[in-house]
Amino acid sequence: MSQKIHTVAIIGCGVIGMSWACLFLAKGLKVIITDPVEGTEQRFKEYLDDAWPTLELQLGSIDQQQAKNYEFVDDIAPRLGSVDFIQENGPENVEFKQNLFKILDQHARSDIVIASSSSGLPSSVFIGKCEHQPDRILIGHPFNPPHLIPLVEVVPHVGTSSVAVSTALAFYRSLGKIPVLVRKEVPGFVANRLQAAINAEAYSLISRGVISAEDLDKAVTSGPGLRWAVTGPIVTNALGGGGGADGFSTRLERLGPAIRGWEDDMHKHRFDWSEEMLSVLKADVAEYLATVEWTQLTRQRDSVLLQVLRSKSQTRED
Amino acid sequence: MSQKIHTVAIIGCGVIGMSWACLFLAKGLKVIITDPVEGTEQRFKEYLDDAWPTLELQLGSIDQQQAKNYEFVDDIAPRLGSVDFIQENGPENVEFKQNLFKILDQHARSDIVIASSSSGLPSSVFIGKCEHQPDRILIGHPFNPPHLIPLVEVVPHVGTSSVAVSTALAFYRSLGKIPVLVRKEVPGFVANRLQAAINAEAYSLISRGVISAEDLDKAVTSGPGLRWAVTGPIVTNALGGGGGADGFSTRLERLGPAIRGWEDDMHKHRFDWSEEMLSVLKADVAEYLATVEWTQLTRQRDSVLLQVLRSKSQTRED
Numbered sequence: 001m002s003q004k005i006h007t008v009a010i011i012g013c014g015v016i017g018m019s020w021a022c023l024f025l026a027k028g029l030k031v032i033i034t035d036p037v038e039g040t041e042q043r044f045k046e047y048l049d050d051a052w053p054t055l056e057l058q059l060g061s062i063d064q065q066q067a068k069n070y071e072f073v074d075d076i077a078p079r080l081g082s083v084d085f086i087q088e089n090g091p092e093n094v095e096f097k098q099n100l101f102k103i104l105d106q107h108a109r110s111d112i113v114i115a116s117s118s119s120g121l122p123s124s125v126f127i128g129k130c131e132h133q134p135d136r137i138l139i140g141h142p143f144n145p146p147h148l149i150p151l152v153e154v155v156p157h158v159g160t161s162s163v164a165v166s167t168a169l170a171f172y173r174s175l176g177k178i179p180v181l182v183r184k185e186v187p188g189f190v191a192n193r194l195q196a197a198i199n200a201e202a203y204s205l206i207s208r209g210v211i212s213a214e215d216l217d218k219a220v221t222s223g224p225g226l227r228w229a230v231t232g233p234i235v236t237n238a239l240g241g242g243g244g245a246d247g248f249s250t251r252l253e254r255l256g257p258a259i260r261g262w263e264d265d266m267h268k269h270r271f272d273w274s275e276e277m278l279s280v281l282k283a284d285v286a287e288y289l290a291t292v293e294w295t296q297l298t299r300q301r302d303s304v305l306l307q308v309l310r311s312k313s314q315t316r317e318d
Numbered sequence: 319m320s321q322k323i324h325t326v327a328i329i330g331c332g333v334i335g336m337s338w339a340c341l342f343l344a345k346g347l348k349v350i351i352t353d354p355v356e357g358t359e360q361r362f363k364e365y366l367d368d369a370w371p372t373l374e375l376q377l378g379s380i381d382q383q384q385a386k387n388y389e390f391v392d393d394i395a396p397r398l399g400s401v402d403f404i405q406e407n408g409p410e411n412v413e414f415k416q417n418l419f420k421i422l423d424q425h426a427r428s429d430i431v432i433a434s435s436s437s438g439l440p441s442s443v444f445i446g447k448c449e450h451q452p453d454r455i456l457i458g459h460p461f462n463p464p465h466l467i468p469l470v471e472v473v474p475h476v477g478t479s480s481v482a483v484s485t486a487l488a489f490y491r492s493l494g495k496i497p498v499l500v501r502k503e504v505p506g507f508v509a510n511r512l513q514a515a516i517n518a519e520a521y522s523l524i525s526r527g528v529i530s531a532e533d534l535d536k537a538v539t540s541g542p543g544l545r546w547a548v549t550g551p552i553v554t555n556a557l558g559g560g561g562g563a564d565g566f567s568t569r570l571e572r573l574g575p576a577i578r579g580w581e582d583d584m585h586k587h588r589f590d591w592s593e594e595m596l597s598v599l600k601a602d603v604a605e606y607l608a609t610v611e612w613t614q615l616t617r618q619r620d621s622v623l624l625q626v627l628r629s630k631s632q633t634r635e636d
Contacts, residue, residue: 120576143541144558151541178540180533188580190529191541195551196580197519198512202551211508215498217550222496223461223469223509225546226626230619232535232543233513233520238607239616245607249600258438260591262506262514267588273578282567289556289563298557301548304629308544311622 005084005171006030009076011104013040016117016146017089021070022051023147024087026062027175031070032079041072051147057306058148059176080107085171087140089117097126101137105130113168115140115154119192122185124157135161140168140179141189148305150178153189194233204271207281213288229308323402323489324348327394329422331358334435334464335407339388340369341465342405344380345493349388350397359390369465375624376466377494398425403489405458407435415444419455423448431486433458433472437510440503442475453479458486458497459507466623468496471507512551522589525599531606547626 006029010021013035021044024031033044048067056062073079080086086108090100097116104114105127114137116123127134139155146152152172156165165181172179182189188196198220206213227236234248241251271277324347328339331353339362342349351362366385374380391397398404404426408418415434422432423445432455434441445452457473464470470490474483483499490497500507506514516538524531545554552566559569589595 149541149544151537153537178536180529180537180540182529182533184526184528186523186528187583188576190523190534190537193519193523193580193584194516194538195542195554196577197515197584199551199555199577200581201512201515205504205508205511206552208502210502210504211498211500213552215500216508217552218496219469219471219498219508220512220546220550221548222498223467224513225543225548225550226467226623227619228538228543229547229626230539230543230622231615232538233517234524234531234535234603234606235610235615236513237517238603238610243612243616245604245610248603248607252596252600256591258506259514259517262511263518265505266511266515270585273574278570282570285552285556285566286563288552289566292553292556292563294561297549297553298561300630301545304548304626305544307625307629308547308622311625312618 005174007032007082007084009080009083009086010034010089011076011086011100012089012091013044014089016142016144017087018044018047019051019145019147020087020089020117020142022048022055023175025066025069026052026055026059026147028063028066029069032076032083033070033072034074034076035072044070044072051145054302054306055147058309077103077107080104081109083108084112086112086114087117088115092118092120094121094125097121098129101126101134102129102131105132105134105137108136110136112136113138113164113171115168117142117146119189122155122157123160124185127157127159135159136164138164138168139182139189140172142177143191146177148302148309150176150309151191152177152179153182153191154179155182155185155189157185200271201266203277203281204266204269206284207271207277208269209280213281213285214291217288230312323492325350325400325402327398327401327404328352328407329394329404329418330407330409331362332407334460334462335405336362336365337369337463337465338405338407338435338460340366340373341493343384343387344370344373344377344465346381346384347387350394350401351388351390352392352394353390362388362390369463372620372624373465376627395421395425398422399427401426402430404430404432405435406433410436410438412439412443415439416447419444419452420447420449423450423452423455426454428454430454431456431482431489433486435460435464437507440473440475441478442503445475445477453477454482456482456486457500457507458490460495461509464495466620466627468494468627469509470495470497471500471509472497473500473503473507475503518589519584521595521599522584522587524602525589525595526587527598531599531603532609535606548630 008024008029010017010033013033021031138160141153143149143151154168169179205211237251238247241247326342326347328335328351331351339349441455456478459471461467461469472486487497523529555569556565559565
């Protein structure tokens with residue numbers, strides 16, 4: 001497959017597509033964009049103006065000319081011959097994607113990867129009409145917003161070629177992203193499942209009156225959440241067991257019985273989405289959210305996020 | 319209850335007790351420490367020397383005299399008359415704690431709170447021999463290390479007085495800690511349950527071969543983990559639903575069916591602690607942990623942690 005990627009196609013330029021396009025431009029790529037929705041080009045211009053300073057804070061100064069290196073087209077098909085990578089961001093609708101991927105597969109060069117940003121649909125459900133090379137199609141699921149959050153989940157279907165997988169991983173890495181390989185198509189992939197796991201227990205604790213919604217959030221942001229930006233669950237466990245290669249097993253042996261007790265209790269009180277539990281949850285959450293200063297909060301989040309990203313890349317380079 | 323706390327007793331000065339003592343000293347309190355294990359005083363001196371610069375990075379310059387304002391005693395009982403708050407950090411053993419709390423309850427002044435750092439035992443199981451005022455006993459469970467991580471879970475037993483709860487909350491807040499109230503004694507309290515929820519799904523995904531242990535950690539530290547230091551699960555959900563007081567409900571309505579599908583699949587593939595799943599998990603984790611640069615990693619974690627804490631307190635004060 002082509003290892004040199006100069007031109008990327010953005011198919012669908014909503015919230016996710018716009019953010020991908022900004023990152024591609026900041027990294028010096030040419031971007032060809034298509035989206036049938038009226039006013040998209042103007043919305044993208046505004047989004048780009050807003051995102052550019054954040055990208056400069058993250059990446060250092062960028063040649064301003066790069067911000068202009070994009071083009072909106074009505075019909076992408078005749079342009080696909082000059083495209084080295086496709087990032088699709090259309091609606092999460094099986095039939096829509098089946099028809100779209102039939103066209104992309106028909107017109108894309110044989111040596112490129114076609115990646116879908118889909119968070120919900122695995123690619124196996126929408127490649128049915130691809131008659132040429134469905135083996136270069138895979139999921140490249142970003143975390144919102146892609147121009148800021150490094151994670152990309154690369155999820156092949158059973159027929160995706162290993163070279164398509166390695167090309168996608170290498171491409172995302174070259175952009176400074178942190179791709180992970182999800183080897184099997186599972187519902188929610190990985191990051192959304194991990195979030196769902198913590199959310200389900202949070203909903204249960206709040207709806208059972210164990211803790212208020214406000215204190216639940218504090219328990220994360222002032223406790224375990226402070227570490228998860230740097231050490232993931234496995235390394236955090238290992239450090240809890242004294243660190244080193246044996247730390248993980250040590251902790252499992254020492255705390256295993258207690259943890260299984262917690263798990264059984266969590267399972268017994270699992271959030272069941274009943275009207276009763278939902279109404280307690282929603283009422284408590286509404287009371288909390290009414291007190292949140294949203295502007296200040298998102299400003300604080302973005303500022304801390306940028307500092308963490310810079311601090312992580314600095315300490316990595318030490 | 320006494321609102322003025324000048325002198326704190328540390329009962330049990332292992333890893334948790336030492337860290338609490340450092341924080342109390344840095345905040346200008348007098349600390350009386352007791353621990354039957356030989357060599358504890360010397361170990362504490364070394365721990366304090368090591369922790370002090372980190373505390374200064376976090377809190378600004380501190381009067382060096384404060385670091386000397388502690389005293390080790392063999393028998394705490396005759397000294398409890400001058401103590402305004404007790405933080406107990408003994409072994410997690412029911413009988414041991416029952417006997418210890420009998421003594422603390424007998425000798426402590428009637429107007430003070432007796433808090434236990436216990437992470438596993440709720441206080442209801444060890445107050446059985448307290449004949450005076452078990453209503454001032456509660457759990458004040460810190461997150462390790464307490465001198466750095468702000469979270470404290472305050473967990474009353476059914477007989478704890480509301481004034482003891484509010485005194486403990488106010489005291490921890492006065493130290494710059496972020497206490498949360500866990501209204502009912504549930505196994506694992508809150509933060510450990512939330513961690514167990516994410517860990518269980520992580521173990522399942524790794525043991526099923528969906529993702530490598532290394533990529534699992536990356537999926538957290540480069541994705542959702544970046545946000546959990548600033549926005550907890552509930553506010554993160556609300557922002558995902560467009561923000562504002564309605565964001566949470568909007569997201570639940572839009573994504574609820576998908577989330578329930580993920581939950582059902584997670585439940586179906588629940589990590590079962592069988593030898594088979596454990597051995598795959600441990601093997602994959604061992605391979606990953608063998609590649610970790612532990613010194614660099616913990617240095618990076620501490621550096622990022624301090625930056626996040628400072629950045630959060632700065633933006634809070636804006």
